[in-house]
Amino acid sequence: xxxxxxxxxxxxxxxxxxxxxxxxxxxxxxxxxxxxxxxxxxxxxxxxxxxxxxxxxxxxxxxxxxxxxxxxxxxxxxx
Amino acid sequence: xxxxxxxxxxxxxxxxxxxxxxxxxxxxxxxxxxxxxxxxxxxxxxxxxxxxxxxxxxxxxxxxxxxxxxxxxxxxxxxxxxxxxxxxxxxxxxxxxxxxxxxxxxxxxxxxxxxxxxxxxxxxxxxxxxxxxxxxxxxxxxxxxxxxxxxxxxxxxxxxxxxxxxxxxxxxxxxxxxxxxxxxxxxxxxxxxxxxxxxxxxxxxxxxxxxxxxxxxxxxxxxxxxxxxxxxxxxxxxxxxxxxxxxxxxxxxxxxxxxxxxxxxxxxxxxxxxxxxxxxxxxxxxxxxxxxxxxxxxxxxxxxxxxxxxxxxxxxxxxxxxxxxxxxxxxxxxxxxxxxxxxxxxxxxxxxxxxxxxxxxxxxxxxxxxxxxxxxxxxxxxxxxxxxxxxxxxxxxxxxxxxxxxxxxxxxxxxxxxxxxxxxxxxxxxxxxxxxxxxxxxxxxxxxxxxxxxxxxxxxxxxxxxxxxxxxxxxxxxxxxxxxxxxxxxxxxxxxxxxxx
Numbered sequence: 223x224x225x226x227x228x229x230x231x232x233x234x235x236x237x238x239x240x241x242x243x244x245x246x247x248x249x250x251x252x253x254x255x256x257x258x259x260x261x262x263x264x265x266x267x268x269x270x271x272x273x274x275x276x277x278x279x280x281x282x283x284x285x286x287x288x289x290x291x292x293x294x295x296x297x298x299x300x301x
Numbered sequence: 302x303x304x305x306x307x308x309x310x311x312x313x314x315x316x317x318x319x320x321x322x323x324x325x326x327x328x329x330x331x332x333x334x335x336x337x338x339x340x341x342x343x344x345x346x347x348x349x350x351x352x353x354x355x356x357x358x359x360x361x362x363x364x365x366x367x368x369x370x371x372x373x374x375x376x377x378x379x380x381x382x383x384x385x386x387x388x389x390x391x392x393x394x395x396x397x398x399x400x401x402x403x404x405x406x407x408x409x410x411x412x413x414x415x416x417x418x419x420x421x422x423x424x425x426x427x428x429x430x431x432x433x434x435x436x437x438x439x440x441x442x443x444x445x446x447x448x449x450x451x452x453x454x455x456x457x458x459x460x461x462x463x464x465x466x467x468x469x470x471x472x473x474x475x476x477x478x479x480x481x482x483x484x485x486x487x488x489x490x491x492x493x494x495x496x497x498x499x500x501x502x503x504x505x506x507x508x509x510x511x512x513x514x515x516x517x518x519x520x521x522x523x524x525x526x527x528x529x530x531x532x533x534x535x536x537x538x539x540x541x542x543x544x545x546x547x548x549x550x551x552x553x554x555x556x557x558x559x560x561x562x563x564x565x566x567x568x569x570x571x572x573x574x575x576x577x578x579x580x581x582x583x584x585x586x587x588x589x590x591x592x593x594x595x596x597x598x599x600x601x602x603x604x605x606x607x608x609x610x611x612x613x614x615x616x617x618x619x620x621x622x623x624x625x626x627x628x629x630x631x632x633x634x635x636x637x638x639x640x641x642x643x644x645x646x647x648x649x650x651x652x653x654x655x656x657x658x659x660x661x662x663x664x665x666x667x668x669x670x671x672x673x674x675x676x677x678x679x680x681x682x683x684x685x686x687x688x689x690x691x692x693x694x695x696x697x698x699x700x701x702x703x704x705x706x707x708x709x710x711x712x713x714x715x716x717x718x719x720x721x722x723x724x725x726x727x728x729x730x731x732x733x734x735x736x737x738x739x740x741x742x743x744x745x746x747x748x749x750x751x752x753x754x755x756x757x758x759x760x761x762x763x764x765x766x767x768x769x770x771x772x773x774x775x776x777x778x779x780x781x782x783x784x785x786x787x788x789x790x791x792x793x794x795x796x797x798x799x800x801x802x
Contacts, residue, residue: 259403260396261763264756268769279756280743283397 227273229292235269236288249288258286270295304451304459309335309430311634312450312464314437314477316342318355318620319606320470321420322627323634325363326785328428330635335462336429337452339436339471342421345580346413347497347587348619349527349535350377350514353395357405358758359624362784365423372419374409375512375528378402380617383517383565385672385725390517390565392510392731397739405759408617410512410527410535414580440467440480446601447480466601466634470627473588473607481604483596486700489693490684491591491613491666493522494545496556497537499581503528503573510731516615518673519563522680525614526566533581534573536566539589539614541680552584589614591666593659593701598648603630609655612662615669622662625758626655628784635786642778642787650787653774654754660701661750664717668747671718672725686714717747724748 225231229249236253237244239262247256260279263286267279275295282291292299313324316338324334360366379394396406409416425431432454439451441461449463469477478485505511505528515526522540529535538559548555553575560566576582593610597603606623633647642650670684682688691707698710724741742748754773761768766782771790778787 254400260401261403261405261760263401264760265764265768268757268760268771272769272771278749280397280740280749283401283740 225273227270227275227295229288231273232270232288232292232295235266239265247288249292251287253286253288304461306461306463307335308449308463309333310464310638311335311466311468312337312462313429313468313470314450315339315470315472315475315606315608316421316424316431316433317346317417317470317472317606317623318420319608319623319627320468321417321424322359322363322624323468323470323605323630324429324431325420325424325427326628326631327634328424330639330785332635332638334429335464336421336424336431337435337437337450338421338431338433341433343414343418346417347495347537347585348614348617349413349529350380350410350525350617351408351416352617352621352755353405353408354755354758354762355621355624356408358755358760358762359628361762362628363420363423364427365419368419368423369409369416372411372415374411374416375530377408377410377512377514378406378509379513381506381510381513381515381731383515384523384669385518385722386674387725387730389730390506390515391725391728392513392736393742394737394739397743399737404763410514410529412529437471437477440477440602442480442601447599448601465638466603468603468605468630468634469608470605470623471608473611475608478594478604478608481594481596481599481602483594485592485594486697488591488663488697490689491589491670492542493539493589493591493613494542494548495537495539495587495589495614496544496548496552496559496584497525497535497587498553498556498584499529499576500534500536500570500573501532501576503532503534503536504569504571505531507732514617515565515569517563517565518675518681519559520675520678520680521559521562523615523673524559524563524566526569533576534570536560536570537614538563541683542588542590543679548586552586556584591663593656593697595700597626597652597655600644603633603648603651605630610659612659613666616662616665618662621755622658625658625754626651628758629654632780632784632786636778639786642789646778647787650774650778653777656701657773658754660698661747661753663698663701664714665721665747665751667714668717668721671714672722686711686718689714717745720745721747 263279310332313320313336324336381390383390396402434455437452441449525537527535605626629651633651636642636647671686675681695707727741729735761784779790781788
């Protein structure tokens with residue numbers, strides 16, 4: 223099974239689908255500028271749904287940054 | 302004289318997109334597949350507007366992406382609809398927003414004689430034994446299962462092929478489907494017929510919507526307007542079956558009459574001439590009733606595409622449902638032939654997913670027709686959700702695996718319709734700031750459900766083995782790494798050795 227959701231896991235997953243080095247982008251970078259597209263967004267949404275998130279790709283598309291997604295995926299922990 | 306008997310793993314009946322898809326994806330796993338097509342390709346077919354999951358999902362699994370690009374089909378970024386209360390067309394685009402228009406946010410409008418041939422020749426290149434001019438005369442079966450088919454070869458000889466599976470991809474007019482022993486059930490609300498022809502020189506929507514399908518409602522039904530090239534347009538009127546008698550007479554006058562009563566299409570065709578020669582010179586009719594078979598499978602036999610079910614053409618779903626069910630059938634057959642999954646379970650997954658796809662489009666269809674409210678029109682009044690008879694609705698909806706009471710179905714249909722109309726209103730006119738953003742439309746429950754599997758297929762096509770899919774059905778199976786068979790998700794938790802690449 224996959225690792226539980228954590229901020230580090232989000233960063234790692236995003237780096238993987240964008241084929242970038244982890245740490246090469248900031249949490250508040252707009253990921254569309256990093257080559258995020260609908261297909262990559264959908265695969266991220268599926269991964270995180272498997273780990274228990276309720277957010278679909280449309281929600282993720284609203285504000286495509288790690289920071290916004292962490293708030294969306296873990297509203298308690300991100301406070 | 303007794304027929305020549307051969308054997309194969311699978312016999313596929315029909316060389317349209319459904320048959321080509323299933324046979325190619327079986328041959329890719331090394332199975333011996335014979336495809337029997339009654340005509341000789343290329344041949345004419347209707348159903349010209351595609352959806353992205355066919356182009357980017359199935360197309361990539363089949364390996365025809367470059368060939369489709371080289372064919373230079375008209376690029377479609379969505380549908381434009383003169384439909385509902387807005388007098389200006391609005392867009393249903395494939396990209397959720399302009400900044401997210403990635404590699405999968407378009408489809409094609411295709412001349413089916415070209416598209417279908419690309420898929421069929423690709424099947425042959427992948428090892429499928431394609432035999433054209435080979436009509437099937439009989440399905441061979443015993444009490445336990447279907448065992449093969451008999452067909453007439455191009456020299457008129459009678460031949461028989463014994464196979465572990467027979468796939469019926471022979472379309473809406475063939476009777477082969479009766480061999481699964483089900484019934485074909487028609488929806489009472491969408492018994493439409495289509496009358497269609499081709500025009501040269503019709504107008505185009507402004508860029509970037511030039512390649513979009515335009516669907517325009519009018520009093521007696523609606524008209525499709527599909528740009529197949531810069532100058533050639535496919536135009537069809539979808540009308541009530543009560544017009545059938547009228548169509549026995551002068552079909553050209555009938556078609557021109559419908560066009561004349563549909564303002565936007567009339568304007569678009571003002572300077573155009575109807576094609577009167579060659580393949581596109583004929584005016585054709587087709588019974589476009591929405592139907593589904595009561596069963597899609599029997600041991601040894603499975604139905605795909607129009608042989609199994611058909612839904613009204615307004616969403617361009619014909620080729621999608623055919624290629625999607627072709628993929629599902631290939632996954633199930635590959636799994637059974639490999640000994641990974643029992644036939645019962647593999648085809649429960651097939652039928653469950655296929656019916657789900659049909660059901661969500663049927664709900665979308667009901668909501669969509671309900672939006673075009675026009676109490677003075679017989680055609681639209683008969684297709685309003687509130688005028689649905691709950692008993693008929695129940696019979697049909699329970700068949701496709703939805704809720705089980707007519708009342709529930711009606712409530713749900715009303716809700717879907719309201720949410721959809723609301724989203725269309727918020728989205729607004731095409732080519733405006735809001736009209737380019739699909740968040741409202743994609744956010745409605747019915748559209749969300751419609752997009753789910755199509756998105757999965759696209760992610761699979763683009764990302765290959767990296768695509769992660771969750772079970773779609775309760776206790777259901779998931780596609781394996783190559784996307785061509787099923788796995789039980791509960792037995793895949795074991796760590797997989799990462800081979801050095």
